Amino acid sequence: MRTIIYLAIGIFFGIVLFKSEAASWFRIYEMFQFGSFHMYGIIGSAVGLGIIGIQLIKRRKIKSFSGDEIIITPKEKSFSRYIFGGIIFGLGWALAGACPGPMFVLAGAGYFPILIVIAASILGTFLYGLLKDKLPH
Amino acid sequence: MNWIYEPWPWYVSGPLITFVMFLLLMVGKKFGMSSNLRTICTICGAGKTTSFFRFDWKAQQWNLVVVLGVIIGGFIAENYLSNDTVVDLNPTVVTDLQSKGFTNAGDAYMPDMLFSKDVFDDPKALVILMIGGLLVGFGARYAGGCTSGHAISGLSDLQLPSLIAVVGFFIGGLVMIHIIFPLIF
Numbered sequence: 034m035r036t037i038i039y040l041a042i043g044i045f046f047g048i049v050l051f052k053s054e055a056a057s058w059f060r061i062y063e064m065f066q067f068g069s070f071h072m073y074g075i076i077g078s079a080v081g082l083g084i085i086g087i088q089l090i091k092r093r094k095i096k097s098f099s100g101d102e103i104i105i106t107p108k109e110k111s112f113s114r115y116i117f118g119g120i121i122f123g124l125g126w127a128l129a130g131a132c133p134g135p136m137f138v139l140a141g142a143g144y145f146p147i148l149i150v151i152a153a154s155i156l157g158t159f160l161y162g163l164l165k166d167k168l169p170h
Numbered sequence: 171m172n173w174i175y176e177p178w179p180w181y182v183s184g185p186l187i188t189f190v191m192f193l194l195l196m197v198g199k200k201f202g203m204s205s206n207l208r209t210i211c212t213i214c215g216a217g218k219t220t221s222f223f224r225f226d227w228k229a230q231q232w233n234l235v236v237v238l239g240v241i242i243g244g245f246i247a248e249n250y251l252s253n254d255t256v257v258d259l260n261p262t263v264v265t266d267l268q269s270k271g272f273t274n275a276g277d278a279y280m281p282d283m284l285f286s287k288d289v290f291d292d293p294k295a296l297v298i299l300m301i302g303g304l305l306v307g308f309g310a311r312y313a314g315g316c317t318s319g320h321a322i323s324g325l326s327d328l329q330l331p332s333l334i335a336v337v338g339f340f341i342g343g344l345v346m347i348h349i350i351f352p353l354i355f
Contacts, residue, residue, distance in 0.1 A: 053187075059267070078185055090195070105200070116338045123344075141244025149300055156307060157305065
């Protein structure tokens with residue numbers, strides 16, 4: 034049953050990413066060219082509503098569907114890992130035009146060269162695991 | 171109901187992404203796509219090489235199911251929920267892209283130059299896709315999250331680390347598009 038719920042959430046998310054055009058390589062390029070409000074509108078409205086919702090969860094102590102407390106773990110404090118990791122991610126995001134959600138949307142939509150991006154991103158994750166202790170965090 | 175078959179405007183899409191994040195919180199999980207890449211490494215046996223991949227991947231199985239759903243969602247949206255998938259880009263951006271050789275900018279969802287079936291015979295395109303993927307995977311894990319984990323979830327929770335990461339995403343993206351792109355296209 035829970036598996037079906039996760040699958041349904043994923044299907045819905047995949048449809049939203051495709052129909053919003055957030056999975057389009059062109060939209061990512063256009064965003065970094067400041068050519069349209071579209072992507073900023075998506076991220077901005079998602080975050081704006083997200084801030085309100087998370088504040089409500091915290092202040093009203095809203096419970097999950099199963100009645101448990103919703104715990105949102107704060108990110109560990111650091112500067113270098115976020116800025117360096119972020120810049121590396123951004124370089125790839127703009128080049129491949131896809132981040133880790135849309136990659137899988139595009140695979141499903143039949144743009145098969147994205148499989149190379151997915152395979153390389155798995156390899157990139159592996160390389161990070163190998164080099165982790167040598168990098169500033 | 172015809173609007174479903176058209177591209178969805180930002181003010182529909184953004185709130186729906188937030189809805190996905192809240193659904194995941196309400197079922198006791200969290201919204202983050204790139205951690206699946208680490209899980210896949212572990213399943214492939216990366217734990218033998220580095221401790222970073224030694225964790226109980228079965229606890230992350232739910233997220234792989236979400237990914238499977240995302241793939242199915244992409245299939246459904248492309249094949250059953252779209253009249254056409256042309257992205258209506260800013261005309262200035264279209265001209266700029268066409269001058270760089272992206273001839274189907276303004277006429278399609280994805281550039282043929284990087285995503286048509288012919289790229290499997292095009293070494294330059296293959297290298298670009300590989301480098302792009304490597305950077306995304308490496309950077310996401312280094313930063314501890316991607317667009318979903320940092321830009322949406324982290325910023326929604328007013329996390330300073332996520333703001334730093336998102337600033338990084340934009341520095342990287344702007345450098346790629348404005349400095350590196352003119353050198354490669």
